Amino acid sequence: TPNIVTTNVLIVGSGPAGSSAALFLSNQGIENIMITKYRWTANTPRAHITNQRTMEVLRDAGIEDQVLAEATPHELMGDTVYCESMAGEEIGRRPTWGLRPDRRADYELASPSMPCDIPQTLLEPIMLKNATMRGTQTQFSTEYLSHTQDAEGVSVQVLNRLTGHEYTIRAKYLIGADGARSKVAADIDLPMEGAMDIGGSMNITFKADLAHLAAHRPSILYWVFNPGSNIGGLGAGLIRMVRPWNEWLICWGFDINGEPPVLDNDEAIRVIRNLVGIEDLEVEILGYSLWGNNEQYATHLQKGRVFCAGDAIHKHPPSHGLGSNTSIQDAYNLAWKLAAVIKGQAGHELLETYSVERAPVAKQIVTRANDSGREYKPIFDALGVTDATTDEEFVQKLKLRKENSPEGAARRKALRAALDNKDYEFNAQGTEIGQFYESSAVVSDGGTRPESTQDPMLHHQKSTYPGLRLPHAWLGDRDLKFSTHDIAKGTGFTLFTGITGQAWADAAAEVAAGLGIELVAVVIGEGLEVQDLYGDWMHQREVEEDGVILVRPDKHIGWRSHRMVADPRSALFEVLSSILGRP
Numbered sequence: 406t407p408n409i410v411t412t413n414v415l416i417v418g419s420g421p422a423g424s425s426a427a428l429f430l431s432n433q434g435i436e437n438i439m440i441t442k443y444r445w446t447a448n449t450p451r452a453h454i455t456n457q458r459t460m461e462v463l464r465d466a467g468i469e470d471q472v473l474a475e476a477t478p479h480e481l482m483g484d485t486v487y488c489e490s491m492a493g494e495e496i497g498r499r500p501t502w503g504l505r506p507d508r509r510a511d512y513e514l515a516s517p518s519m520p521c522d523i524p525q526t527l528l529e530p531i532m533l534k535n536a537t538m539r540g541t542q543t544q545f546s547t548e549y550l551s552h553t554q555d556a557e558g559v560s561v562q563v564l565n566r567l568t569g570h571e572y573t574i575r576a577k578y579l580i581g582a583d584g585a586r587s588k589v590a591a592d593i594d595l596p597m598e599g600a601m602d603i604g605g606s607m608n609i610t611f612k613a614d615l616a617h618l619a620a621h622r623p624s625i626l627y628w629v630f631n632p633g634s635n636i637g638g639l640g641a642g643l644i645r646m647v648r649p650w651n652e653w654l655i656c657w658g659f660d661i662n663g664e665p666p667v668l669d670n671d672e673a674i675r676v677i678r679n680l681v682g683i684e685d686l687e688v689e690i691l692g693y694s695l696w697g698n699n700e701q702y703a704t705h706l707q708k709g710r711v712f713c714a715g716d717a718i719h720k721h722p723p724s725h726g727l728g729s730n731t732s733i734q735d736a737y738n739l740a741w742k743l744a745a746v747i748k749g750q751a752g753h754e755l756l757e758t759y760s761v762e763r764a765p766v767a768k769q770i771v772t773r774a775n776d777s778g779r780e781y782k783p784i785f786d787a788l789g790v791t792d793a794t795t796d797e798e799f800v801q802k803l804k805l806r807k808e809n810s811p812e813g814a815a816r817r818k819a820l821r822a823a824l825d826n827k828d829y830e831f832n833a834q835g836t837e838i839g840q841f842y843e844s845s846a847v848v849s850d851g852g853t854r855p856e857s858t859q860d861p862m863l864h865h866q867k868s869t870y871p872g873l874r875l876p877h878a879w880l881g882d883r884d885l886k887f888s889t890h891d892i893a894k895g896t897g898f899t900l901f902t903g904i905t906g907q908a909w910a911d912a913a914a915e916v917a918a919g920l921g922i923e924l925v926a927v928v929i930g931e932g933l934e935v936q937d938l939y940g941d942w943m944h945q946r947e948v949e950e951d952g953v954i955l956v957r958p959d960k961h962i963g964w965r966s967h968r969m970v971a972d973p974r975s976a977l978f979e980v981l982s983s984i985l986g987r988p
């Protein structure tokens with residue numbers, strides 16, 4: 406009937422999770438419809454920090470250059486500032502996001518892509534535009550109402566909010582990327598742990614020229630420690646750059662157990678001037694809202710043909726900038742699996758691995774984001790202001806850190822330790838790119854995962870152990886230079902071997918044809934199109950030259966063999982069948 410529209414995948418939501426899922430599915434040639442309740446994408450900047458793993462994913466999707474063209478560059482993200490107010494005394498500073506000279510090399514060595522800072526208002530339209538250009542049917546002002554599922558598909562009831570017309574979209578699969586208050590997640594009764602609304606926050610967006618306070622210490626974050634800053638919010642007061650150096654977002658907390666503050670233009674201006682520390686600062690208010698901090702994650706992400714991704718499965722404060730990043734990475738994990746099943750290359754069992762692989766990540770990042778908020782308390786403790794009962798006492802105690810006394814010296818030592826400890830939020834490359842999957846879509850090589858030699862949250866340790874992300878190395882030849890990540894395309898599987906591993910490559914074509922999948926064999930070596938020019942690949946591949954590393958479309962290692970085997974064709978056939986959940 407005309408009231409039923411059919412598609413392969415219906416995506417509810419056009420935020421970071423939804424628009425990236427649409428993009429990845431369209432890149433795979435999978436028909437999809439994306440609906441969103443509103444007439445356009447995010448209307449406030451919200452998430453900004455785009456970490457290396459997400460930039461790699463966007464690079465694979467062919468839009469990294471479009472994102473960089475609109476982003477604030479990495480170099481300006483840097484000097485995280487702690488202060489009494491932006492114009493007031495500075496408490497301390499620390500280079501972040503890999504800009505500390507001793508960390509910069511770690512970031513450059515780990516990935517072809519550096520972090521950048523792009524407000525959600527600019528990132529979402531880029532993903533949505535490219536998805537739509539490549540095939541996604543994008544429907545604005547269209548609301549998800551309910552669904553039912555059966556053995557062949559999902560029937561979704563939707564409402565066109567412009568016309569009031571209700572209709573049904575029949576899809577093989579449904580993705581609920583409808584945010585923290587996800588109706589899809591509620592409808593499939595996803596099990597959740599933790600609590601919502603555990604702290605109160607307000608966001609205020611505004612324009613003001615603050616270049617004189619920022620340009621010499623460029624940073625996306627200016628943390629303010631003044632009376633009231635240790636209540637609710639993100640752990641301290643925050644002035645967050647939206648565009649350098651004239652557009653900003655303030656996060657300021659309030660006691661969730663008390664009466665919510667009355668937020669109007671005058672109150673917003675008062676909060677801004679208080680945090681900036683300029684009594685008559687000229688400001689243009691762009692918007693404000695109240696919101697609740699959450700610490701909640703889903704422990705299972707799927708029911709039958711319905712999957713949830715993004716804030717629908719992990720709800721947490723913006724600390725550490727993990728929200729949008731993790732949402733995009735969820736979609737990247739799910740999209741190739743849906744594509745493989747829809748193309749008939751994989752069994753349904755592969756879809757179960759989405760939950761197995763991503764639920765632990767949801768738990769990890771929700772806990773991490775909330776710990777990042779909690780790690781401000783030692784700073785307040787070191788400053789000696791935690792127990793201040795009045796604003797006057799707070800201001801008075803802030804001076805303790807300057808005292809010429811043994812107590813003053815002890816405070817200064819504790820303060821520096823507490824500020825350095827914020828590396829777990831701001832220089833935590835391990836947390837950001839070190840995700841590890843254990844599921845039936847990863848086949849063991851019989852070994853054990855190498856122990857971390859450094860703190861795994863702060864430092865990323867490269868390894869080709871199955872389940873880990875493919876290490877980045879620059880490869881190339883006389884004409885070209887590219888990353889291992891550039892040749893392992895997101896549209897299929899890739900195997901890497903060396904000259905004496907040629908038999909793996911010879912077997913690959915046959916295996917690909919036999920299974921009806923895309924499997925590209927990359928032989929790296931002297932005189933070939935792909936050379937290990939810097940020797941970096943040899944140092945980090947962890948297998949012999951005649952061994953093999955099999956990479957999944959999401960660039961996690963699916964399997965590896967340290968040496969050539971007697972029958973590489975059968976070995977690859979068996980491993981890929983197992984990963985793809987084929988009988």
Ligand code: FDA
Nearest residue numbers: 418419420421422442451452548549583584715716723728
């Ligand atoms: P998101 O919430 O972005 O998108 C949900 C989508 O679903 C929207 O398109 C919506 O229209 C749609 N939708 C919902 N219900 C629907 C229905 N019934 N039918 C159809 N469509 C429906 N993170 C961070 O890392 N740094 C930060 O600074 C901030 N700041 C911040 C401020 C504020 C005010 C908020 C609300 C959030 C943040 N965040 C943040 C969190 C960050 O924005 C969040 O992690 C991502 O937007 C999550 O992306 P999703 O795509 O999962 O959901």
